[in-house]
Amino acid sequence: METPRLVTVTRTDLPEGYQAVQSTHAAIDFVFEHPTRAGPWHKDSNTLVMLTVKDTKALIHLMRKCDYLSLAYTVFREPDIGNQITAICMEPHPEVYKMTSKLPLLIPKAESNEQEYTGDQSKDCQPHQEVSLQEETGTAN
Numbered sequence: 001m002e003t004p005r006l007v008t009v010t011r012t013d014l015p016e017g018y019q020a021v022q023s024t025h026a027a028i029d030f031v032f033e034h035p036t037r038a039g040p041w042h043k044d045s046n047t048l049v050m051l052t053v054k055d056t057k058a059l060i061h062l063m064r065k066c067d068y069l070s071l072a073y074t075v076f077r078e079p080d081i082g083n084q085i086t087a088i089c090m091e092p093h094p095e096v097y098k099m100t101s102k103l104p105l106l107i108p109k110a111e112s113n114e115q116e117y118t119g120d121q122s123k124d125c126q127p128h129q130e131v132s133l134q135e136e137t138g139t140a141n
Helices: 016-033 035-044 056-069 094-100 133-137
Strands: 005-011 047-053 073-078 084-090
Touching: 005 016, 005 035, 005 056, 005 094, 016 035, 016 047, 016 073, 016 084, 047 056, 056 073, 056 084, 056 094
Parallel strands: 005 047
Antiparallel strands: 005 084, 073 084
């Protein structure tokens, strides 16, 4: 039997840092909205796959496929950017795996980008500057 995987999909036209956050929001919301589908997934595997599509139109296309196939999914809308659809999470199902099999991973593995964790936070973590989602996406007033 195939390992059950909860599948999230977000937009690549969002800043990279926000893509993971939006996917996580969608996954958490899915668990609360569809507990009868999320419960067995969590018990049997707890495997989460995060994928990407180009834009909102592509997310809506996936949502329509889910509707057509009667598959459970959750839509996450980001209030900071006018409630735009930023991510969806779809139930663990062979049809979901089939329709998302060609989508790229949210964070592709890149050997040149890997960093070994040393346990020393001063060396591993770099300070960051907080920037709002509106500033990143160019929707700030």
